[in-house]
Amino acid sequence: MEIADKLALNKFSVDTIPHLKIDQEKCHPCPHKNCTLVCPVSNYTQEGDRVVLSWEGCLECGTCRIACDQGSLQWQYPRGGFGIAYRLG
Amino acid sequence: MEEKFDAIVVGAGPAGTTAAYLLAKAGLNIILLERGDYPGTKNVFGGVLYSSVLNRLIPNFWEEAPVERHVSARQWYLLSPTDALSFGFQSQEFDSPPFNNSFTVLRSQFDRWYAAKAEEAGAFLITSTVVDDLLIEGERVVGVRARRDEGELYADVVIAADGVNSLLAQKAGFREELKPEAVALGIKEVIALPTAVLEERFHISGDRGLAMEFFGEGATKGLEGSAFLYTNKDSLSLGVTVVLKSLFEKKEKSVELVEHFKSHPVVKELIKGGELREYQAHLIPYGNRTLLTGLCRDGLLVVGDAAGLVNPTLYYEGTNMAMASGAMAAEAILAAREEGDFSQRSLSRYQQRLEQSFVGQDLTQYRGLGRLMEERPQLYTSYATLLCRLAAEFLAVREEPRGMRERAMAGRVQKEMPDLWEAWQTVRRWYET
């Protein structure tokens, strides 16, 4: 089962404002791009020499924040009431 | 007009709700802030609530709380990519109150129920509200800033019960960012299975439940961590947890971890016919974090996962530690109130109590074991596989004298698992004297 199909089972209340942001200038020189591996929903993908992010399926775990040692990721929780809403956590 | 409370609690998980419940019961004016649209919607755990503290606060809570099953049996598995070596324990004693203080629960239901108890006691619960900052005057925490209109709230004391990411303490400069070796990522799936099938498959009935832990290459692809499978009423909670350092170094894709575990022949059989209902991820404090320091400031206490209070050794034990710390924080605040002194010195009663309690003692004692395991990555990679190999060798039926085989096996243990060999020799010497 693909991750997109798994996420389709979850309940999200997606905010129109992203709660995560990448500073491309700081991200660019990063030698490991670990975010593209460690995110449990594969929210980070490498497109050419850029890492692009989609925040809609974010489970708000915080792994990417710890993986990013370039200071290029602005990480915060979504606004209250938005984001993932587990029914069976 | 600025509103002032006796205490502000940030986070309605087991730690925060316990503190809010006790303080409200003592008659204080308490506000409990939670970012989820109700308590529990943001929370994930493996699945066994350890309830020794809860049962002291609300005796026989299981009669009204949404629990799934009590855990009357436990099993531990070592998995090679294809084989399994296991042992287990079950007890009739665990089948009667207080059920060994172990119940599988779903947090979205349990946390909601528990927070409602705090509300009943008089706490003021506000959901859908993210707290972004502590308000600090001089050296003293005087309140919080919530991300909403008129979001500045003031109190004599703030309890940071905001979970593993502990952003509040970080932002205020009281804690550093989590270190990759001191935090694990847990990825979990809830898989529905008809109750009748589930009970037959796991040999349980009534309210009885089973908790299984898995180690080795078959469980974690050789990363430091483990996997678990717990029985709910009509679903399974199945997951893999891996220490971030190990995940970063080995460059495994974390989306593949659960799939890998589920594809093990033993696990595949256990979940056969099951239907995925939810996919979850959450971090867990992992053992060897700088411990029990910096948990009190002027006007601030840090409790639960935000303080790193989880013992990850036998299984993840965090809920009871969270509740215990919440209760001790509440006691310290009541004592501080008597004296009208919310300074760090006065609040450090909390830290002292915590150190003396099972929480402090267990975490200190097991820290050494944690380090020992961290220094031996082979425990997570080759050992389980080798032990499975030895079991297969030992049980193999062929035309060959056993003695020869056993000597060859002993040779392999000595060479490939020197520390296990060492331990075995120690036990032998101990028996011989």
Ligand SMILES: Cc1cc2nc3c(=O)[nH]c(=O)nc-3n(C[C@H](O)[C@H](O)[C@H](O)COP(=O)(O)OP(=O)(O)OC[C@H]3O[C@@H](n4cnc5c(N)ncnc54)[C@H](O)[C@@H]3O)c2cc1C
């Ligand atoms: C995969 C996994 C398996 C586990 N298995 C077990 C197990 O089987 N048994 C066990 O005992 N423990 C287990 N644990 C550990 C256990 O879940 C934790 O120790 C426990 O939940 C800690 O309670 P807490 O109240 O400190 O934090 P949490 O339960 O994380 O609660 C924190 C609360 O604060 C809220 N919050 C956070 N930040 C903010 C903010 N800025 N503003 C407002 N609200 C905020 C959150 O939404 C949440 O409700 C497991 C953990 C994981 C991740």
